[in-house]
Amino acid sequence: MNERLWSFSGGDHGQWRVTDVIAVTGEALAVTAQIDIVNGAPSRPAVWTLQGVTSNERYVQQDEKQKLVAVQQGLGRAASTQAALIPIRKSAAWWALTQDERRDILEIRSRHIEIGLRYLPPIARRLHHCRDLATVQAYDFLTWFEFAPEHAGAFDDLLAALRNTPEWTYVERETEVRLQRNEGP
Amino acid sequence: MNERLWSFSGGDHGQWRVTDVIAVTGEALAVTAQIDIVNGAPSRPAVWTLQGVTSNERYVQQDEKQKLVAVQQGLGRAASTQAALIPIRKSAAWWALTQDERRDILEIRSRHIEIGLRYLPPIARRLHHCRDLATVQAYDFLTWFEFAPEHAGAFDDLLAALRNTPEWTYVERETEVRLQRNEGP
Numbered sequence: 001m002n003e004r005l006w007s008f009s010g011g012d013h014g015q016w017r018v019t020d021v022i023a024v025t026g027e028a029l030a031v032t033a034q035i036d037i038v039n040g041a042p043s044r045p046a047v048w049t050l051q052g053v054t055s056n057e058r059y060v061q062q063d064e065k066q067k068l069v070a071v072q073q074g075l076g077r078a079a080s081t082q083a084a085l086i087p088i089r090k091s092a093a094w095w096a097l098t099q100d101e102r103r104d105i106l107e108i109r110s111r112h113i114e115i116g117l118r119y120l121p122p123i124a125r126r127l128h129h130c131r132d133l134a135t136v137q138a139y140d141f142l143t144w145f146e147f148a149p150e151h152a153g154a155f156d157d158l159l160a161a162l163r164n165t166p167e168w169t170y171v172e173r174e175t176e177v178r179l180q181r182n183e184g185p
Numbered sequence: 186m187n188e189r190l191w192s193f194s195g196g197d198h199g200q201w202r203v204t205d206v207i208a209v210t211g212e213a214l215a216v217t218a219q220i221d222i223v224n225g226a227p228s229r230p231a232v233w234t235l236q237g238v239t240s241n242e243r244y245v246q247q248d249e250k251q252k253l254v255a256v257q258q259g260l261g262r263a264a265s266t267q268a269a270l271i272p273i274r275k276s277a278a279w280w281a282l283t284q285d286e287r288r289d290i291l292e293i294r295s296r297h298i299e300i301g302l303r304y305l306p307p308i309a310r311r312l313h314h315c316r317d318l319a320t321v322q323a324y325d326f327l328t329w330f331e332f333a334p335e336h337a338g339a340f341d342d343l344l345a346a347l348r349n350t351p352e353w354t355y356v357e358r359e360t361e362v363r364l365q366r367n368e369g370p
Contacts, residue, residue: 005319041319053317058243061285099288100246132238132317134190134226 001040004053006128008085008142009036009046016083016179024163026089026173035085035179037144050087052128052142059106064113073121080124080146084155085177087130087139094170095131110165119158122151139173186225189238191313193270193327194221194231201268201364209348211274211358220270220364222329235272236320237313237327244291249298258306265309265331269340270362272315272324279355280316295350304343307336324358 010018010029014036021031032047042049057065094102106112116125124146130137147155159176162168195203195214199221206216217232227234242250279287291297301310309331315322332340344361347353 002317002319002321004317051319053319055317056280056287057283060283062283065283095241098242098245098247098250099284102241103284129317132187132189132240132314133319134187134236134238135319136187 002053003039004055005040005051006054006126006142007038007040007042007049007051008144009038009042009044009049010034010177011036011044011046013044013046015182017182018177019180020176020178022176022178024174024176025171026175028175029087029177034182035177050085050130050139050142051133051137052130053133054126055129059103060113064117067117068113068120071117071120073124075124075126075144075146077124077146077148079148081181082147082149082152082155083179083181084145085179086143086145086159087173087175088141088143088171089139089173090141090170091172105167105170110162110167112162112165112167115158115161115165119151119154123147123155123158139175187238188224189240190225190236191239191311191327192223192225192227192234192236193329194223194227194229194234195219195362196221196229196231198229198231200367202367203362204365205361205363207361207363209359209361210356211360213360214272214362219367220362235270235315235324235327236318236322237315238318239311240314244288245298249302252302253298253305256302256305258309260309260311260329260331262309262331262333264333266366267332267334267337267340268364268366269330270364271328271330271344272358272360273326273328273356274324274358275326275355276357290352290355295347295352297347297350297352300343300346300350304339308332308340308343324360 010032012033014034016035030047126144128142131140195217197218199219201220206213215232311329313327316325
C-alpha cells in the first residue's frame with residue numbers, strides 16, 4: 001500500500017462526529033454519524049469511503065513554501081477539536097489547461113496560496129489527490145482542515161474567500177463536512 | 186476503473202515482442218518474451234505488471250503545447266513497428282522540490298520538452314504516472330514510445346540527449362525495454 005494513501009470513511013464509527021454536511025456545489029455525500037480516517041485502506045465497511053494520496057507540490061513556489069513552512073502547524077493539536085473535510089472536483093476544462101495557465105488562475109488571479117497563508121497557523125491542513133488513482137473517484141481532491149473552536153469563524157472566512165475566486169468557477173462539485181472530535185475513551 | 190489507467194504486463198503473451206531489456210540505472214525488470222498493454226486492469230496473470238494513468242500536463246506551458254500539438258502524432262501508426270517502454274523512478278530529493286524548482290531543472294536547465302519536440306512527429310509518445318496510485322509502484326513514470334524502424338537511431342539519440350541533462354541526475358531507477366510489434370493473426 002502506498003504509505004501516502006489516506007481513507008476517509010463515513011459510517012457509524014470514527015474519530016470525528018459529523019455536525020453538518022453541506023452540498024456547496026453538486027450532489028452532496030450521504031450524511032453519516034461519524035467519519036473514520038485511516039492511513040491506508042479502511043479496515044471495516046462504511047456508507048462511503050473517499051481515498052486520496054498526499055503528494056508533491058503542484059503549484060507552490062520556493063518563496064511561498066518558505067513562508068508556509070515558517071508558520072504552518074501540523075494536524076493532531078490537542079486544541080483542534082473541530083475539523084472539516086472538503087472534497088472537490090474540478091471540471092474537464094481545468095484539467096485541459098497547461099501548467100502555466102492553471103498557476104495563473106490559481107495564484108496570480110485567485111491568490112489561493114496567499115489567502116491560505118493568512119489563516120496560518122490556526123488552520124492546519126492536509127491535501128490529498130484522488131484524480132490519478134486506479135479506481136474512479138467522485139472527487140479530484142480531499143482537503144482536511146483542523147482548528148480550535150475559536151477559529152471556526154476564521155475558517156468560514158477562508159472558505160468564503162476561496163469560493164469567491166476565478167479558480168472556483170472550475171469547481172463543479174464541492175461538499176463540506178463539518179466535524180467535532182470525539183472525546184477519548 | 187479509471188479510464189486513464191493502463192497496464193503493461195511482461196509475460197508470454199502480448200502485442201509486442203521484447204527484443205532487449207537494459208538496466209540503465211538500478212535494478213532491471215525480469216526479461217520476458219512479450220509485453221501486453223491493456224487499458225484498465227490486466228485480464229491474465231503475468232511475470233510483472235506495471236500500471237500508470239495518463240493525466241494533466243505537469244510542466245508544459247501553453248506556447249510549448251501549441252508547438253507539440255501542431256506536430257505530434259498518435260500511437261498505433263501502421264509504420265510504427267518498433268517501441269520502447271521506459272519506466273523511471275526519480276529520487277526523494279526531486280519530489281521534495283517545489284513546482285518552480287522542478288520546472289527550472291526540467292526545462293530551463295535540461296530542455297526536456299524542447300529536446301522531445303525535435304523528434305516529432307517520428308517518435309510518438311504517451312506518459313503514464315504511477316507515483317500517486319494507491320498501491321506501491323516500482324517506478325514513478327512509464328513512458329511508451331512508438332516509431333518506425335528507420336527512426337530507431339533518432340530514438341537512441343533522443344534517449345542519449347535526455348540522459349545527459351541535469352534532470353537525469355534525479356533519476357534513481359531507469360529500465361529500457363525495446364520491442365518489436367507482433368504480426369497480426
